[in-house]
Amino acid sequence: MGYIKGKERGQSVLFPGTVDEYIGENNEVRAIAAFLGRLDFVKLRFVRGQAAGTGRPGYDPRLLMGLFLWGHLNGIRSSRKLERESHRNLEVIWLCENLRPDFKTIADFRKDNGAGIKGVVVEFRLWCLRAGLYGKEIVAVDGSKFKAVNSKERNFTKKKLSQIIARERAKISEYLEAVAVADETESEEPELSAAQLKEKIAGLERYLAEHEELERQLEATGESQVSLTDPEAKLMKTDKGSEVSYNVQTAVDSKHKLIAAYEVTNERNDLGQLAVMAFQAKEALQVAELTVLADGGYYEGNALKECEQAGITTFVSVPKSKEAERLGIFAQSQFRYDQEQDLYVCPQGEELHWTKTINDRERNKKFKVYATKACAQCPLRAQCTTSKYGRKIKRWVDQGVIDRLRERIRGQPELLKQRKTLAEHPFGTIKRGMNQGFFLLKGISKVTTETGLTVLSYNLKRVLNIMGVEQMISSLAKANPCSA
Ligand code: SF4
Structure with a gap:
């Protein structure tokens, strides 16, 4: 045949x-x-x-x-x-x-x-x-890192620079010592001649000067890293470890998984993107109300509050605080909040009353602090606090936003499961099906x-x-x- x-x-x-x-x-x-x-x-x-x-x-x-x-x-x-x-x-x-x-x-x-x-x-x-x-009812917001035109070798964080500079200085000192020895002794077959060593030192000094200049730049700008090929790209954690990338944000409509809104940032995480993407999606879909699903990376109280005020109903995974677990004490969730009386009831049945309000400027939030004098004599004290002043409970003044979010999630837990399939579909198609998981051009624009x-x-x-x-x-x- x-x-x-x-x-x-x-x-x-x-x-x-x-x-x-x-x-x-x-x-x-x-x-x-x-x-x-x-x-x-x-x-x-x-x-x-x-x-x-x-x-x-x-x-x-x-x-x-x-x-x-x-x-x-x-x-x-x-x-x-x-x-x-x-x-x-x-x-x-x-x-x-x-x-x-x-x-x-x-x-x-x-x-x-x-x-x-x-x-x-x-x-x-x-x-x-x-x-x-x-569908104009539900969108899932998610972000994914797309590799930039900048290799990891051409990106320098403060830590990486200080390690390189220390290595280069040590190597230069080592070569200088070797030159001194080579000048004084007359070994028959030296590994490197004094002239060769001097050449190496000159090369290393050039690199050192470049790296010291980059370090000065970082000091002057207050940035934590610098990318030489694409200065706007940043070293970010990705599913492959870390790569110099951009963070692409999308809002995906639930009806047919069409992308309603997109944005490219060089922020290394998704925190701070929820309100931006939710507002863009609402405007793009031309609706007065919208439900937005997102994972715990987007959880930020002020953004949730902004969304609520704009008619955007959020379903965002609430990350568990590990602080109480780390200290081996009662979690805050074990304290019941009584909204009518504005007080907390602790596992010992004592009432914690509002004592003061603190302003956390870094997080742009005000917190009310609740405490009770009963801690001094409490038999559960060792399980409850490590502080000699007794247990303090901090409550964000707009905590109602978070309470309502938790309530919504309890009522419709399936929506957070839907989020995963919705949000990941476009990125999977774009990166694997369409082979577009990396950029060809430079700069955010x-x-x-x-x-x-x-x-x-x-x-x-x-x-x-x-x-x-x-x-x-x-x-x-x-x-x-x-x-x-
Ligand atoms: S230590 Fe204070 S807050 Fe904790 S259980 Fe005892 S009384 Fe309640």
Whole structure:
């Protein structure tokens, strides 16, 4: 038995007469072209949104935007690779109308059109809203680290710098001693000659001067680390240990797991992002009320209070305080709060009354302090406090916000389970399915543009899975044109 026989390479074949005949009715490029075709690129503030009246004609931004969208859907983001595809890939040839922009034109388009690209992301979301694809009731907020264009070797924390500097100084001293010995003795075969040692010292001194300068910079700026390739990226903990990264935040709608809002920060953790993302999601979904789910990394009293005041119902995991466990004493949860009388009842049945209010400036919170004189004679004292003044209970003046949160979680514990599947779906798809777990550009502004393209391509992929190309195109045809 032989192999399946192909056609001779030199043999004439009859290909379809037009590129369009190669592109099936359900090909995603038709959806991309239909969506971009209804947008007003002038209103969206694209460079060359309006064709120039004179001079050499430029590329229609629709084509370049389409090229990037196709690339993101197919895991191809580099401008050089996109240029190559424009020469050989029939989908791209169809999408770009057989034009072949060079990689610099492609890269410049992304670099120069941050605002325009953001506008296209918004336009797609608005169309999805009108098409009823967002549930507009529940979103899950989550963050994930995306590797920046900066190796760990090109990032220096204060600790790392001081270790390097100490090592370099020690090595220089060692070489200086060796030079002195080499000058005085005449060993037949010295490991390194005095001249070689001096050369090494000169090299080390150059590195030392650079590292000392970085240390001075950190002192002057008050920063805790410096990245040399992408100064805005930070060393962060990731699932692979630690990497120089950005922290990408998303708010994911529960109906079809479409991303409603996104943000890129260089904060190393999610604390402080809850209100930002919840407010963005509420505005993006154009609703007066919204339920927001998040994990314990977002738990922060003031943010929860801000959300409550804005009509945002939060379900955020409440981290357990380990302080009482560490000290081996009763946890605060074992003290019952009596709201009517504003006092706590301790495990011994004694009442702890409000004694003073303290202002914690660092946490931007005021706390009421409760205590009882009964501690002095209490038989449970050893299990309750390590302080000679007796047990003190601190209560945030807006603790009601946390109590109501706990109450909500007790009533609907399933929502926090839903959070995990909701929030992790987009990041899993983006990082593994679409191979976009790292950035190609530098600086928050540019990586935000990259994230916009990623979010748009993810949302488009979801919509194509939900309704298919043909239905999407017919739905687009019925919708109003660009709202920008
Ligand atoms: S030490 Fe004070 S607060 Fe603790 S159980 Fe005894 S009386 Fe109550």
